[in-house]
Amino acid sequence: MSGGLATQGLVVEVDGTRILHGIDLAVPSTGLTALVGPNGSGKSTLLRQLTGVESPTAGAVLLDGGDLHALGRRERARRIAVVEQEAASELALTCLEVALLGRMPHQGLLGSTSREDRRVAEDALERAGASAWADRSFASLSGGERQRVRLAAALAQEPSILVLDEPTNHLDVRASLETIALLRSLADDGVTVIAALHDLTLAGWADHVALLADGRLAAAGPVAEVLTAERIAAVYDVRAHVGPDPLTGRLAVTVALP
Numbered sequence: 001m002s003g004g005l006a007t008q009g010l011v012v013e014v015d016g017t018r019i020l021h022g023i024d025l026a027v028p029s030t031g032l033t034a035l036v037g038p039n040g041s042g043k044s045t046l047l048r049q050l051t052g053v054e055s056p057t058a059g060a061v062l063l064d065g066g067d068l069h070a071l072g073r074r075e076r077a078r079r080i081a082v083v084e085q086e087a088a089s090e091l092a093l094t095c096l097e098v099a100l101l102g103r104m105p106h107q108g109l110l111g112s113t114s115r116e117d118r119r120v121a122e123d124a125l126e127r128a129g130a131s132a133w134a135d136r137s138f139a140s141l142s143g144g145e146r147q148r149v150r151l152a153a154a155l156a157q158e159p160s161i162l163v164l165d166e167p168t169n170h171l172d173v174r175a176s177l178e179t180i181a182l183l184r185s186l187a188d189d190g191v192t193v194i195a196a197l198h199d200l201t202l203a204g205w206a207d208h209v210a211l212l213a214d215g216r217l218a219a220a221g222p223v224a225e226v227l228t229a230e231r232i233a234a235v236y237d238v239r240a241h242v243g244p245d246p247l248t249g250r251l252a253v254t255v256a257l258p
């Protein structure tokens with residue numbers, strides 16, 4: 001199932017400060033989209049808008065052409081899963097219980113866990129490479145291990161749209177690539193996936209890139225069209241080189257201070 005997620009003239013102001021200046025972005029419903037941009041450019045703010053947890057100052061977020069904010073919280077949660085900074089409430093749970101949190105939007109009002117919920121949560125842990133820790137306390141995991149379990153909770157939600165804020169944070173080089181491969185396979189399965197990433201070479205594994213600069217959309221489109229050396233140099237104020245990586249043949253970005 002695919003979902004059409006887009007913003008129209010999206011403006012966000014916080015305490016009188018304008019953070020997003022009228023963003024028009026259609027998140028491609030096929031393939032993996034990387035959201036990149038310097039620190040403070042507005043990535044997390046934009047992602048919070050795309051998940052509907054915060055309302056815009058002006059403009060709109062559209063889901064399948066309708067106003068996302070008109071949907072109830074539970075209905076939104078059935079459609080959109082989010083992986084962001086961890087919540088304190090997760091710390092008291094086992095990893096399986098954290099994964100089961102993803103089933104909540106699909107459960108009845110009493111929230112009882114069915115055999116099917118448990119199966120989906122266990123599958124999600126397996127897919128995220130976290131099943132070995134199912135019975136461990138979430139608090140006892142390393143940062144990278146927690147990241148995988150939080151991804152499993154999002155998978156257990158069986159969303160049509162998956163929004164991730166720096167999903168490779170804390171992950172080692174191999175685990176980062178495995179996460180990107182998992183996100184790509186979800187996209188292949190028809191899930192709309194958008195992930196904020198800092199590593200531009202990692203972003204090169206995506207299909208599409210949206211580049212934010214100072215709260216504005218500097219560019220959006222296929223990876224090779226957006227991640228050019230000139231644009232990276234201008235937006236990040238660095239010297240940049242973009243070329244095929246000798247190992248993978250894929251786009252690799254190297255940068256140096258001016």
Ligand SMILES: Nc1ncnc2c1ncn2[C@@H]1O[C@H](COP(=O)(O)OP(=O)(O)OP(=O)(O)O)[C@@H](O)[C@H]1O
Nearest residue numbers: 014015017019037038039040041042043044045046
């Ligand atoms: N309450 C606030 N008042 C003023 N400015 C704010 C407030 N909250 C956020 N901002 C600013 O909004 C801008 C965008 O923040 P956001 O977290 O969206 O950026 P980001 O691109 O995700 O950054 P990073 O890469 O560092 O995580 C930042 O400059 C931040 O300081």
